[in-house]
Amino acid sequence: MSLTNENVEWNDDYCIGDIEIDREYKKLFNIAKQALAIEKLEEDALIIKAIKKIIDELSFYVSTHFVIEQKYMRTIQYPKVEQHTNLHKAIVSDLNKFISNLNNLSLEEVKTQLFTIIKSNFIDHIINEDKKIVKWETSLDSAEKTFDWHSSFELGENK
Numbered sequence: 001m002s003l004t005n006e007n008v009e010w011n012d013d014y015c016i017g018d019i020e021i022d023r024e025y026k027k028l029f030n031i032a033k034q035a036l037a038i039e040k041l042e043e044d045a046l047i048i049k050a051i052k053k054i055i056d057e058l059s060f061y062v063s064t065h066f067v068i069e070q071k072y073m074r075t076i077q078y079p080k081v082e083q084h085t086n087l088h089k090a091i092v093s094d095l096n097k098f099i100s101n102l103n104n105l106s107l108e109e110v111k112t113q114l115f116t117i118i119k120s121n122f123i124d125h126i127i128n129e130d131k132k133i134v135k136w137e138t139s140l141d142s143a144e145k146t147f148d149w150h151s152s153f154e155l156g157e158n159k
Contacts, residue, residue, distance in 0.1 A: 002115060002116070003035065003115040003116070003119040003123075004036075005036060007119065007123060008029055008032040008036060008123065009029070010029045014127060014130075014131070015134075016130060016131070016133055016137075020068055021068060024061070024064070024065040024069075025130075028061055028122050028126065029123070031054060031118070032118050032119075032123060034050070034053070035054050035115060035118055038054075038111060047107060051111070051114060054114065055099060055114070058117075058118070059095065062091065062092050062095060066092070069088075069130070070084075070085055070088065072133075076133075076137055078133055078137070079136070084132075087125065087129055091121045094117060094121055098113055098114070098117055
């Protein structure tokens with residue numbers, strides 16, 4: 001599926017419950033909207049300027065957001081933090097490959113690849129992978145409430 005106005009609309013269902021991370025997600029959706037706005041531009045110089053701005057914003061996003069999200073996952077003791085971190089590394093690698101190959105692409109190819117990266121590596125990641133974090137945390141909270149579990153309880157130890 002490609003990048004469209006429908007799949008860059010923010011939905012509160014994408015939130016994971018951490019104010020800072022959710023704010024970052026909203027920023028990414030705004031970057032995606034900016035990318036789509038490129039389609040309305042007609043002058044190559046304006047298109048190139050807009051693409052550079054979006055790439056700068058994506059680069060800044062990955063340099064800050066992934067660190068914040070990984071710290072959050074460690075704080076809540078998310079059991080798949082290493083696998084998720086590896087997904088982040090793959091996204092950074094894809095973005096870096098794209099950036100290093102820019103001079104070998106036509107303007108249309110740059111736009112197409114940029115849209116694909118935003119959709120598959122960022123939007124889909126939030127909707128599919130990051131939601132696993134909140135599902136895990138929610139199920140843990142639910143278990144604690146259901147079983148009246150307290151952090152003072154210890155497993156496997158006789159007191």
